Amino acid sequence: MASAQLSAEARNETGKGVARKLRSAGRIPGVIYGHAREAQGLSINARELDRLLGNIAAESTVVELNVDGITTNTLIREIQRHPFKRQILHVDFQELVAGEKVAVHVPLVFVGTPEGVRLSGAMLEQVIHSIDIRVDPANIPNHIDVDVSHLGMGHSLHVRDLVLPQGVEVLTDEDATMCACIAPRAVVEEAAAAEEGAAEPELIRKPKDDETEK
Numbered sequence: 001m002a003s004a005q006l007s008a009e010a011r012n013e014t015g016k017g018v019a020r021k022l023r024s025a026g027r028i029p030g031v032i033y034g035h036a037r038e039a040q041g042l043s044i045n046a047r048e049l050d051r052l053l054g055n056i057a058a059e060s061t062v063v064e065l066n067v068d069g070i071t072t073n074t075l076i077r078e079i080q081r082h083p084f085k086r087q088i089l090h091v092d093f094q095e096l097v098a099g100e101k102v103a104v105h106v107p108l109v110f111v112g113t114p115e116g117v118r119l120s121g122a123m124l125e126q127v128i129h130s131i132d133i134r135v136d137p138a139n140i141p142n143h144i145d146v147d148v149s150h151l152g153m154g155h156s157l158h159v160r161d162l163v164l165p166q167g168v169e170v171l172t173d174e175d176a177t178m179c180a181c182i183a184p185r186a187v188v189e190e191a192a193a194a195e196e197g198a199a200e201p202e203l204i205r206k207p208k209d210d211e212t213e214k
Helices: 016-024 046-053 115-120 185-198 209-213
Strands: 003-011 027-034 037-045 062-067 070-081 088-095 102-111 123-126 130-135 144-147 156-158 177-182
Touching: 003 027, 003 046, 016 027, 016 088, 027 046, 037 046, 037 088, 046 088, 115 123, 115 177
Parallel strands: 003 062, 027 088, 102 144
Antiparallel strands: 003 037, 027 037, 062 070, 070 088, 102 130, 123 177, 156 177
């Protein structure tokens, strides 16, 4: 489980005007919530938040959020950004409760070189790069490995083929294709061209009237 630390201050004032003042002062408005607590407004240092997000996978990293001296384990659930600028406008944190499973988005890491690549000159096509799981907060994986070393040309791996740690429940469609070992593009194009040429119909020219009379 990956973790990181961040400090914040509680805020009671709300509204667009308050949010604009915070941003002008180099701070970002936020909120922390959970099923066992009331939502609490937050004020976060913009530089510290930006530095944190540049070094973690936000969707699967437990953030130890210190609010006025009290630390709570949280997950970042939503980051609102300006539509044209890189600026963060608002961030939502969900309080985590030990033993209560949460849904998280974790990346897939493809491990090994497929047999089809080594022996047949095939290519590994990565179709999806992450999946959704439900897991205890204490056991959130940084990533999930996908062993592709045995994959031959023309074969694929699906979510149902994953070897998952105990206690991890997959939420992504188990029939979804994660990756496939495919023929090189040049080979595919040559095969398609050959098939097109073989299927081209013979052109039968209608004879002209004078040819028919002869």
